[in-house]
Amino acid sequence: MALPTTSTVAWSNPLQPPAYNPVVARTTLARPPPAHVGHSDTPMRDSPFDASLQPPTAPSEQPKKVEWTPEVRNYVGRAFEPENTIAGISKEDTTNKLRVVLSYFAERSQLEGIDWSTYPLPQELLRDERAAAWAQAQSNSLLSSPNGPANPTLDTPQSKKRKSQDKMDLSESADASVPPWRRTNLESRITYANGRNEKRHKKNAVSGDATSKFDQADLEKRKQRFQLGKNGNSSTPPWNSPKPDSDADMDNAPCVGTNMSLEKSYFRLTAPPKPETVRPQHVLEKTLAMLRKKWKADKNYGYMCNQFKSLRQDLTVQHIKNDFTVKVYESHARIALEQGDMGEYNQCQTQLKALYSQNLAGNPDEFTAYRVLYFVYTCNKTDMNDLLAELTPSDKIKPEIKHALDVRSSLALGNYHKFFRLYTIAPRMGMYLMDMFIGRERLHALANISRAYMTVGLRFLTDELQFGDDGECREFLESHGASQAIDKKLDEHGKPQFRVKVKEAASVFESLRQAAFALVDIKGQK
Amino acid sequence: MSMEAALAGFQQAYNTHDAFELASCLKPIPVDRLYDFWRSTNEARVEHTVKHAITFGLGRIERSEAQGWIDVFVGFWRASDKIINADQAQNQGRLSERHALEVYEAWKDLVQTFQKYIGNGTLPHWIIFTLYFVANDLRRFAIKADAQLAKAKPVTFSAGLSDDVVATTLKNQKLEEAARVFSRIFALCMSDRNPNLSESRKWAVYCIANLQFKTYFKLKTITLCKNLIKSIEAQADMPPWNLYPKAHRVTYMYYCGVIAFLQEDYNKAETALFNSWAYCYKGSTKNRELILTYLIPCRLITKSEIPSVQILQEFPHLQTLFGDLVSSIKRGDLAGFDKAFAEGEPEFVRRRVFLTLERSRDIALRNLLRKVFLAGGYEDLKEGQAEKDRMRRTRIPLAHFATALRMGSGGGQSVDDEEVECLLANMIYKGLMKGYISREHAMVVLNKKGAFPGTGV
Structure with missing residues (x-):
């Protein structure tokens, strides 16, 4: 039977x-x-x-x-x-x-x-x-x-x-x-x-x-x-x-890859990786070079992010932690910054911080400056305090870091004039990060100005808030519900002159400011 | 020395229900007392010796309770063994990470033994206070063990299937583990349903909470403190607050205040800190100093108030920390403020008051601008106006403020005209100054009644 x-x-x-x-x-x-x-x-x-x-x-x-x-x-x-x-x-x-x-x-x-x-x-x-x-x-x-x-x-x-x-x-x-x-x-x-x-x-x-x-x-x-x-x-x-x-x-032992392909899509691991799916470092180096070239050529962020994540994964499973690792993370961080992908950027930044502590090569000053700016963006006082505690006096005089610290203090003191000047001279990719909060700070400054002045010239706002030109400034005001406050007059030469009756829009700006700052509670993870 | 003799102190404490004295019998400090206790038996015989000493020493007690104490003292002996081991290793200069870890693990076992027997009601309720001291020692051992671990391997590889290279979690492994032990002890106190309040473990709620606060601050997971406060506030049948020991209340209030301070809820922080200050024992200078470290910045923000000269004199450390800053604020001396602020920065950052103190620069600025206003003098008398009704000049050229700011900033940094306007706008926005700026006339028009609220003009 x-x-x-x-x-x-x-x-x-x-x-x-x-x-x-x-x-x-x-x-x-x-x-x-x-x-x-x-x-x-x-x-x-x-x-x-x-x-x-x-x-x-x-x-x-x-x-x-x-x-x-x-x-x-x-x-x-x-x-x-x-x-x-x-x-x-x-x-x-x-x-x-x-x-x-x-x-x-x-x-x-x-x-x-x-x-x-x-x-x-x-x-x-x-x-x-x-x-x-x-x-x-x-x-x-x-x-x-x-x-x-x-x-x-x-x-x-x-x-x-x-x-x-x-x-x-x-x-x-x-x-x-x-x-x-x-x-x-x-x-x-x-x-x-x-x-x-x-x-x-x-x-x-x-x-x-x-x-x-x-x-x-x-x-x-x-x-x-x-x-x-x-x-x-x-x-x-x-x-x-x-x-x-x-x-x-297999969980802890590093895997040694044998895969030779340059491209690989990212998938979250649910089981230990198999060597034939993992690329060894010399292949990854070629991958990085290829990705950099591709990024310059066609700026396809979706593809890029995917490739970088699989690259990072391959490094991790093989326990590769050296100068090349730093390079990968720095590259990914920069690309994420360029795209304003703060979630991915933050992951890279956290890793970079730990990697720099191993005295590997790379650009710790640049990325420390970005971290300062990032915490300005997230309004995370606790993290900012911890970061300030880490900085040594010699760090603080490095140009990038000093700039970022000045940005921080200008905003802390409400000195929007200085802040917008610093925006224009941001070193490296600082401006991309500052772009993340420039809109919010413009509203903050407008809320400020609208309490302190009755009317101001449009040009004054353009200059103070670092808009490209008057048109851009007007657009910003109009899109934020202040079109009523803009006054158009002709001067003696017949040219149009714009004045903004800021006082009238004070409550509008104030509520916009509050809304803009309320948004950032989530540590930049949108 | 026999085990009986070594445990004499314990018997005394037990008979008098003295939780503190009992805790001092369990002090894990490698001095003669601990050595004597350790020498009184050995690994092979420890259970037997302790059992003998306890059953004969305590007389007629419940068998289960005797077993509880036997387990406690066997655990204590094993921990002592590790402590003395570590002590001897240190004396011989061969202390390794292993020692700190062994001490921690053994002590953790002891804490959990206590926890077990208190939890099932075998040991009397008052032992919970002894447990507080024992747990506090666990905190110290955990910190030591983590320090040793960190020295041994500074960065850990992420294990398993995570996507990134460096694991971020393992930095304070042991202290995190200890924190979990503490929160179980906390739950043990909170969940006591004994209707007889005089025998409730709820009396230990605040002192255990304080231990947890301390741990969370060290772990930089301050957000967890909020949950703790919430769960205490949500508990309905707590004994009356006023009946708790002052020491528990003062520390608890202090932490509540600091937590609110860090959440930037300065009004709440001020109330709690002031409460803590008011009840704090006058002799504990260190604690009073700590309270003031937060209360002073708090008052600067909420009330624009600076501490009196006397109070700073009483605390020399605070005098060095805040003295120059405070006097610069008073004088409206921006350069002096910036200098003092930069000098104090490391300590301010460490105490997490840096970002809050920074805001008090506004008060220094306000005081400077106020001086300009006062220097502007009075309007001419109008017909029929009495001398006492004389009005101050409220239209002040921007240039006056600009000059003052340039002088005030010490000439080091250049302050351009737009920046002057920006700073004035800020003062108005924050309500420290009343009035408006007129760009056409390059004038600041100040409010006739109270240009600088709260300063008498």
Whole structure:
């Protein structure tokens, strides 16, 4: 009889979805009469398949009141103990898996029959599944293209993201895999329909499921290839194999890349990177040179940011921390500044600060100055104070830093005149940063002026607030609801003269100022 | 010396319910007392010896409580072992990071033992105050351990799957861990539902909160303090504030004040700091000085008030810190202000008052401008006007202010005319001066009634 006898398989099966496995098809046909089933004490008395036929999360028709024994409670507790977490497996995944496992046994009233203290935890099950799927992905690709190398992208997050694609593969293979004799079998058709059903359920489940679904699809494919005509039960449970544990070790050990391509899209890592997807430093250096050239040529920031993030990731996983690292971060910081991407800029800045503390090459003065300006922008007094505490007297006289500190103090003292002068002479890329708050400071100055003067010439505002010309200044005023206050008169030569009755717009400017400053609470993360 | 003798102090403290005396028995300072205690047993026999000494020493107490004390003193002995180890290593010049870490870990175990037995009601409620001292020592050990760790590896690599090279989190690993221990102790106090207030652990709420404040300030996670204050304020059934020990209240008020100060809520800060000042024990100069360090800048902002000469004389440190600054403000001496401000900068920044103090330059400026106004003299008497109704001149040429500013800035920096206008506009905007600027006439027209509010003119 093909009925599996080892109880170890029992738990691994409810988690495998579709019912097109030929081996099981036979068990289904050869299923003993129900009465006999009732006597069996092994968890395997039902076909494990039927478990998967029922959507695990959907309530059964007659929900049974389940009494959780202390052993089960203990098992659940252990599943969420911090020391039992496994890198790369989220709590969500664990929760889902746990639910599947428990409902499988609960529906069969077998909760007592299991030794919960030795039963693998849901995250261990997940890890083993993933490891198995990974191994299969490897052998799959080897089998499908015996002459070529393994496709390195097969298991990258990239492929995991292509959800719609995966779904297609899955259903195709499902169709193809149904053996002819099963098509004539009524029961199998029901099974099939239910299998589909379950897929839909899985799809509707948490998005984190996408990963395991993909793995299982591979798992199935592999089974179809290897198990035809064989007893399909592997006698060694996957968690006993030596492989899966490598996860933990790989977390900290630097990886050495072997990938030679210059371009690579960024994806957040969810598992330790594989060397063939990581580029070594000499390739990264070429990448950086290429990116710089490209940036000058076509200024495509979306592409650039993506490439830089993957570049940074490759540096990180290989623990490369040297002058080149600094160069990468500086380049990315500058490009982000140019684009006003403060979130990305801030990430680079934080890293640069730590890198400079290692006495690596680079431009610490320039970036310290940017940090001062950045904290002016975010109005973060605590961080500003900490930064001031770090500066040494010799730092403070460096031209870039001194400029930034002057900007800070001019604004602190409300000296907008000095501030706008400093704006025009900002060294390096300081102006890009100051652009982030120049509008706000113009409103601040206008609020100020509108309390202190009755009327002023338009030219005075243009000069004080450093607008390009009178037209630009007028536009700014008009777009901020002060068009009523602008007065046009002709002078003795017949030329138009503009005066601004600032007093009238005082309350407008004041509320605009408050709104502009209220916006920056979020540390620049827009 | 036997264990019984070593624990004599403990028995005395226990019988008199003296939490402080009990805490002093658990002082982790490597002096003779600790050495004696340490020598009274060894690793192999410690549980036995302590058990013997406790069961015989304390007489008739609950078995579970005896077990609690046994665990506490075994934990204390193990920590002493590490402390003495570290002490000897230091004397021999071979102190390594390992020592500081071991001391920290052992002491943490002790704190958690206390926590456990207080939490389940085995040890009497008053022990919570002993726990405060023990926890405070944990804070010190954590800081030491972090310093050692930082020396050993200055920058850590980010582990795992993060995208960037340097991990930012591990700098104060141990102190952060200690902070979590403290917040559990805090919860232990807050959650005491004992209706008999005289036996409530709530009496330790403020002193544990103060310990947490201190830790968060060190960790520079001051935002966490706000949550703490909020949770205390939200607690309905606290014992009356006035019945808490003054020491707890003064420190708590001080931290509340400083936190409000850093949030730039100067009115709230002033109230809290003044409260703290009023109840602070007159003899604790250091604490009073700390309060004033924030109260002085606070008053400058809220009331434009400078501290009296007497009070600065009482605190020489504050005199050096604020003396010149304050007298420059009084004289309206901008150059003097800038100089004093630059000199004090490192200390101001350290105390986090720099950015607030900077704003008091406005008062120095106001005082300077006021002098110009006073120097402008009076309008001619109109017909039928009595001498006492004489009006000051309120139309003052911009040039007068410009001259004053150029003199006041010490001639070092040039101040152009637009900047003068800008500074005047600021004074008006901030309400320190009443009036308006007329560009056509190059004049400042000041309010006839109260050109400089709050200064008598």
